[in-house]
Amino acid sequence: MNKKIRVLSGIDRISEFDHLLKGKRIGLMTNPTGINRNFESTIDILHGRYGLSALFACEHGVRGDRQAGEEVSTYIDEETGLTVYSTYGKSNRMSDEMLDAFDILVFDIQDVGVRFYTYLYSLSYAMEACATAGKQVLVLDRINPIGGHKVGGTILDLRFSSFVGDYELPTRLGLTIGEYALYIKDYLKLDLDLTVVPLSSWSRDLYLDDTDLPWVAPSPNCPDLAAALCYVGTCIFEGVNVSEGRGTTQPFQFIGAPFINARALKERMNAHHLPGVHFRPTSFVPTFSKHAGTLCHGVQMHILDREQADSFYAGLLLLETIWQMHPDEIEFISWDGSMHSLDKLLGTDAFRKGELGAKALLEKQKPGVAAFREASKPYMIY
Numbered sequence: 001m002n003k004k005i006r007v008l009s010g011i012d013r014i015s016e017f018d019h020l021l022k023g024k025r026i027g028l029m030t031n032p033t034g035i036n037r038n039f040e041s042t043i044d045i046l047h048g049r050y051g052l053s054a055l056f057a058c059e060h061g062v063r064g065d066r067q068a069g070e071e072v073s074t075y076i077d078e079e080t081g082l083t084v085y086s087t088y089g090k091s092n093r094m095s096d097e098m099l100d101a102f103d104i105l106v107f108d109i110q111d112v113g114v115r116f117y118t119y120l121y122s123l124s125y126a127m128e129a130c131a132t133a134g135k136q137v138l139v140l141d142r143i144n145p146i147g148g149h150k151v152g153g154t155i156l157d158l159r160f161s162s163f164v165g166d167y168e169l170p171t172r173l174g175l176t177i178g179e180y181a182l183y184i185k186d187y188l189k190l191d192l193d194l195t196v197v198p199l200s201s202w203s204r205d206l207y208l209d210d211t212d213l214p215w216v217a218p219s220p221n222c223p224d225l226a227a228a229l230c231y232v233g234t235c236i237f238e239g240v241n242v243s244e245g246r247g248t249t250q251p252f253q254f255i256g257a258p259f260i261n262a263r264a265l266k267e268r269m270n271a272h273h274l275p276g277v278h279f280r281p282t283s284f285v286p287t288f289s290k291h292a293g294t295l296c297h298g299v300q301m302h303i304l305d306r307e308q309a310d311s312f313y314a315g316l317l318l319l320e321t322i323w324q325m326h327p328d329e330i331e332f333i334s335w336d337g338s339m340h341s342l343d344k345l346l347g348t349d350a351f352r353k354g355e356l357g358a359k360a361l362l363e364k365q366k367p368g369v370a371a372f373r374e375a376s377k378p379y380m381i382y
């Protein structure tokens with residue numbers, strides 16, 4: 001068994017940045033992933049060391065007690081007595097009242113290195129607001145749990161910008177949250193006093209399970225690293241009437257619907273011989289979300305070799321195959337009644353319109369992905 005690499009997260013190095021925090025009103029944007037290596041919460045650490053003036057909640061809430069898409073309201077945190085301001089609900093932007101509550105905003109949330117994650121935009125929107133108001137931002141860096149050495153998927157066309165994708169980002173970023181902040185500061189040309197507290201002993205080829213860091217679910221439906229690796233490709237099923245496994249024990253690994261022939265789907269997918277990926281037929285009954293309480297049939301996507309696997313292509317090819325097998329049953333969802341959700345997730349409408357299949361779309365996107373990789377290199381700390 002390989003020895004785990006000892007990694008320090010940004011919060012573990014907070015004492016080195018006392019000079020930025022002492023004597024200031026501190027706002028903290030965090031959630032249950034905000035812990036140090038001793039499992040002490042960032043809320044408790046900063047409130048005890050400096051005193052916090054306000055908390056800020058993203059999707060799923062400060063305490064992680066909200067499901068995906070569920071509105072988060074402003075409330076008083078029982079444990080600290082602090083006001084928890086919502087940046088996920090009626091508005092995703094910071095109001096003047098929120099900005100008046102702090103001198104410096106600290107951000108400490110684990111993301112999964114994928115464009116769909118709304119935490120990215122909670123951070124960037126806060127950065128924009130702080131730049132306008134002349135407030136400082138301190139990002140406590142955390143590792144990219146799926147590694148920082150791979151960039152892939154599609155580049156988002158700005159016509160499809162939303163809170164699940166923006167800034168011409170690729171699906172798989174290959175950046176930590178701190179590196180993302182540095183990149184976005186320049187992308188948006190922000191006049192912002194931004195500091196990133198770096199990791200210690202992390203390198204780009206390390207996945208979370210290569211380190212001694214614990215897995216704390218960054219959202220309720222991302223329970224483990226296997227889910228995060230599949231999520232790169234299977235999150236797109238949120239845009240159609242096929243279950244992405246929400247309401248099961250294997251979200252983003254189980255993909256199915258009542259109308260799917262599981263065995264036929266398995267055979268067609270495995271006939272592609274995708275490197276590092278295998279599809280197993282399965283049946284499941286979601287307890288909530290799409291097809292709740294209804295028996296679904298489909299496949300479980302297994303990542304057998306994460307270095308060889310292209311989970312984005314696997315997920316896109318899976319959707320294409322299900323669409324080909326069941327053209328009359330597939331429906332495209334719209335969360336807001338206007339733009340198709342699949343277009344927001346893919347960052348393009350070419351796939352939904354049938355203009356490009358999975359393979360052709362991926363080939364067309366390769367130059368843009370490579371260009372992002374080069375453009376992001378100056379912001380890579382590790």
